[in-house]
Amino acid sequence: MIRINLLKPEAKEIKEGPALPGPEIRAKKAFPLTTVIILLIIVVLAAAFFLQKRAISQEKARLQTAQAEKQKLQYVVAKLEELEKQKAAFEMKINLIKQLRAQQDTAVRIMDEISKRLPEWIWLTDFAYEGQMIQMKGNALSNNLIADFIYNLQNCPAFANVNLISSVQKSGRGAQYLEFSLTLNYVLPEGALPQGKPAAKTKPKPKPRKR
Numbered sequence: 001m002i003r004i005n006l007l008k009p010e011a012k013e014i015k016e017g018p019a020l021p022g023p024e025i026r027a028k029k030a031f032p033l034t035t036v037i038i039l040l041i042i043v044v045l046a047a048a049f050f051l052q053k054r055a056i057s058q059e060k061a062r063l064q065t066a067q068a069e070k071q072k073l074q075y076v077v078a079k080l081e082e083l084e085k086q087k088a089a090f091e092m093k094i095n096l097i098k099q100l101r102a103q104q105d106t107a108v109r110i111m112d113e114i115s116k117r118l119p120e121w122i123w124l125t126d127f128a129y130e131g132q133m134i135q136m137k138g139n140a141l142s143n144n145l146i147a148d149f150i151y152n153l154q155n156c157p158a159f160a161n162v163n164l165i166s167s168v169q170k171s172g173r174g175a176q177y178l179e180f181s182l183t184l185n186y187v188l189p190e191g192a193l194p195q196g197k198p199a200a201k202t203k204p205k206p207k208p209r210k211r
Helices: 033-116 143-154
Strands: 122-130 133-140 159-172 175-186
Touching: 033 122, 122 143, 133 143, 143 159, 143 175
Parallel strands: none
Antiparallel strands: 122 133, 133 175, 159 175
């Protein structure tokens, strides 16, 4: 008797064993150039940032040092200005003292020259000296004595431009006298004159003595 199996025969599971090692072929991909450029730019920017930051820090440190030195020097500058003011004040005082001494010496010389040429019976009541101008007032017993006094002053090298301003008759204590006033210029010595400026000395002709 013949039997026919109409069912699908069971498929036999075929287990595959481990694959034999064979030559491994890996495809290497090229690194993108754009990425390299971007990385380089980032590195350069980072280096520039750190360098700039370092430079700014150094400048801030220098600025702080300069400000500290400036504050220290402000005291010195104030002291120097104060010393300069004191020096100017001292120089002004010294110059004033020198001027006063020079004027004092000049006044002494003027009075000495006038006293040498002052006739008897004439006495001075007022004397003023400013610059080279001299103003005098005095009393005399006669016009002849006043004329002699003017003549003596005109012939003195230390004086110039002797002018009689007034001569008025006065009386007092039972006597009469003349009150007169004179102006004249004092001629500075050659050593006291500025260079290139000779003494201006103009003398009128001497008046004849009256007796």
